[in-house]
Amino acid sequence: MMKPATAFLDSFLPWLEGQGEVPWVRTIEPRSPEYAALPGDLAEPLVAALTSRGISSLYAHQAECYRLIREGRNVVVVTPTASGKTLCYNLPVVQALLEDPAARALYLFPTKALSQDQQAELNEIALGGGLPVKIQTYDGDTPSSLRTVARTSGRIVISNPDMLHAGILPNHAKWITFFSGLKYVVIDEMHSYRGVFGSHVGNVIRRLKRIAAFYGAHPTFILCSATIANPAELAEALVEEPVALVDRSGAGAGSKTVVFYNPPVVDPVQGLRRSSATESERIALELLRTGVKTILFARSRLKVELIASYMAQSLANPNNENGRIAVSPYRSGLLPTERRAIEKGLREGTINGVVSTNALELGIDIGGLDAAVMAGYPGSTASFWQQAGRAGRRGTSSVAVFVATSSPLDQYFARHPEYFFAQSPEQARVDLDNPFIFVDHVKCAAFELPFAEGAGFGDDRAGGGGGAGAAGGEGGADRADRAELTAEALALLEEEGIVRFTGGRWYWSADGYPSEKISLRSATADNIVIVDVTGGGGRVIGEMDRPSAKELIFDNAVYIHLGVQYIVKKLDIANHVCHVERREVDYWTDSVVKTDIEVLTEDERSPLGEAKEPAAGAGASGPPAWAKPPAWAVGDVLVRNQAEKFKKLRFHTHENIGYGEIYLPPEEMQTRAFVLLFPEESAAGSFLAALEPAKAAAALVGAARLLRALAPAFILCDPRDIGVSERVRDPHFGMPAIYLYDQYPGGTGLAEALSRKFAGLLAAAADRISGCGCEVGCPSCIGADLVDEGIAGGADVAARRAPQGYKALVADLLGRCVGR
């Protein structure tokens, strides 16, 4: 039964061990499927449609979803790839649409490519059985002739949150038939709705529910997610209603071997390892040459193209048609037809190898492959398993190879296989009441329907409120709070002349179309356009958000674009433009940014020395002072970043060849922060207090960096989403502090998530540094660049002049944080 795919492992694993380090190999045992009978009430044509596709029974989780959804419950289903996820919602939805000709359903996918895939699959069910259920895709690519059809006769409309936000909701009266009958809303790939995007989408869902309620509809929500730590919590935060969780897959799976590969160390002093991209390429080639269908995941579009072309070069052999091995790159930015052709080639076996960004990680059907090679950690365990899941067809065994980079995160995993095999550790968070996002959506909602006096935005929940209580920081607000928050937002908009309060209602009272100017995905609409003015021309070569522009493309900075060097002539913030000129120089520039933080509110604070965790065995009397963990606080902060000077660094040697001044106003942002505090009575605090300030500063800088690098292991985010700043003596708290703040104005729930996960994060950081084999710090722990000169400035700058025993200081500090 089991194909002897393990046969290649017998030779592959020894080969791999000969190349570098293989700290761990784990094999997941095959799982046999659990079946359930087709539901008794399933309509005859639907049964026929399933039978024609060879489906005569369901997996247990599909049957459970069907039952719950038919009971009118909201459901979130968490299942691995290839477990028949789409039937979980298609079956109850199509059944309901067959029963009630007025019923409608809305399917939301985060990307257009997924919508197309979904429509193809649905058509197969519907048309295969000749079901009278019209399925329409409605997105930016839909021609206007089909849009009317979708609005009036589409029974299932497939779209994305952006289109719902800017196209459908602001024109809801044209959709009266659709909204009046709206019975189900399916939200697939729910885990991608976190952070800024998720906080926006949650507000779009609030607007959707508000409009549906206007037409008398109260849809049931069906959400699907890859594995995360808190699927039910995220689902309830997004739809603000109770949601039932279905997380046990009844689908069978073949055995899978997961291999961690650490490229060999080439410079033991600096801790440098061979490039994970190059090593991945060699491993994929080895697999392909032994006839194993392989997918290689790389992190950027550029890397995908490079690796694919290197592999094609390596395989090129005119004598044997390249060994009959075809390798193709796959990424966003390819034409839809090109992508469809690659997907088809993979399904049909004409393409044996593919190099992809995470574009192929989402549910696009490419059939099964035998091996997945991941060049570096894809950012979350959910992504890790989705990528690993690309290898493995039903009933066969497969292999996934994780090729580590030298980042602290990857190196942490080298010693912690359990991270992937225990319960998923990462929390996905949203903050629907981020004031900036909230105000934006109140604006859109006022455009869609006037607000009655005292109405709250986001309290149209079917159950009357409160059900989602536990979800995130926002759930505790009751109806009165919601009304108050909404009134605050409306009052603000009134001052801007955008809404008016008259006749007891708030009316949209401006010309214009607000959703057009609000993007659900980008953090700031305030972009600087980069214009190449070489030779008097004016060619736009790129764009950059304003805060980054102040740190990267200040006057006289060197800007490198697709390998070409430019020098910045003028950064004009007021006019959102930056003029650059081509010039060959032998250096690059790096700004020195000074960060000031002002605490605006303290919303939560652990009692000193009584942090929730991790002091094991803390009795009633508490642990002795020297063992107490650090304290913490969560609140609003004002972050002021100012780039004041820049360094000129010579290419390759990174030798400092000069300084320049930057004259730009500081960048201010109000956001939320998690603050780690070191009172003297804590073990770490007393350690810091005994150090001279420069050394204490250095220890804090190193610890902060490591915490930031490892944070994505515990909360779903990118290290770039978090800013860090440290104080030897914080003026607000009066003790040493490390700030970890949300890089999105107003916060997206990261600070709250950190307050629940910091114990694990501290332990991981302590572990990483003590387990790192380098001598004085390396890119895999606290970074190698700190052994650098300093410029006069804040404490953090002084710390750049790394003192003796720097790494040991950081290790000591972190060790004391976790009671070691």
Add this chain to the structure above:
Amino acid sequence: MPSLKGRISRLKSLGLVKASEIGAGEPAAPGVPASAESSSPAPGAPPALSRRGKASPPERGRFLPGWDRISPYLYVRTVSANFSLGEAQAPFFHPAHFERHFLPPSFEAPRAPEVCVPLEGLSFFDLETTGLSGGTGTIAFLAAVGYFDGAEFLVTQAFIDDFPGEPGFLEYVSGLLARRPHVVTYNGAAFDLPLLRTRCIMNAVAVPELAHTDVLKAARRLWRKTLGNCSLQAMEGAVLGEERVGDIPGFLIPGLWLEYSASGAGGADTLESMGRIAQHNAMDVGSLARLLLRVERIMLEPERRWAADRVFAPRLASELMALGRDDEGLSVLEASGAEGDQDALLLLARIRRRRREFDAYGRAVFAMDGDSLLGLVERAKVLEHLRRDYRGALECAERASGILCGGGGTRNGVKSSRRYEALEGLERRRERLAKKIARVEGEGASPS
């Protein structure tokens, strides 16, 4: 749990929240009571509390002279327009004259050409709104319904001075339209009627069922090629021969009403601009009625009217022929072709060829500009297939290729995107002609 209260107002006090660029065009006028009323609450008092106690602004209760307040916020008037039906004017019109009959096929079946609608059954309809970008945040605040009362043209207008009047406004306007349920609009298919429908749905007012004639569609067919701009104002100037003086520019209207509605009791100048908007609105439906009558007349007497009214002859002819009025269509084309209208000649040539009227076909082709690309291509066809003058045809084809390759002459009629295709076609023609020439001349040579 972090507290929600005050999060926004705290940001506001720091100057960190700005409601972005939306509505940048028309913020409330400075010094206007609305903004004064909503100014920041007293320090220390949560703004939400002050909001709760706040009353809506009182209704203004009056408007310009000549307008009657018939319900809260709603004012109406009926005025006589400065025009009436001439004695010769038939008291009905043919909706079919305004439908599109010629390609591309319309989604709806065209009306039968013989159906007549009495003019007194028509509502000439136009809305003024708070925005032009569409969506549910745009409302209509002023409507004009023009109608014929005997020979006289009257306009009834309804106006609201604030948002809460909207349901009453919609009820009133729907009732007015229901009396003469065939509406005539200018761009109503895309704008006024969908907007009316949306507003009715949102205010739980029954959506009126109306027959509809959109004069813009007919105007575009007849005049887009000759006039370019088909706005109602352009039609007034170029077709009806009138110019408006002191008219308010349409793009200012939304902002002016938003300012007026927010301005409470004050603002004499905003009141005055409301008067100008009302006048603009009434003039629009008057012009609309005249334009309808003009199109009707052109369609009834095309041979007499087309030239004076600067109509694009080929489209007019196509419509006439699609209605089965071939002789009139051909006559318009002949007349326009005689004045050198290349498009008319080309269409005429194609129709004649399709009808196998080869003499007339040849005449039409040779009437075309002999230095133009299209003229040369058509000549090449006539010379090759009708006159079997292969050398002449080849010469025309070569000159045409020369024009396409950039050598002088008029290149009209070929889009640059089709240039390569056209060149290829000519290339094939030339090869074929060369073969034919070789064969003919070979035949001529063989006896020797």
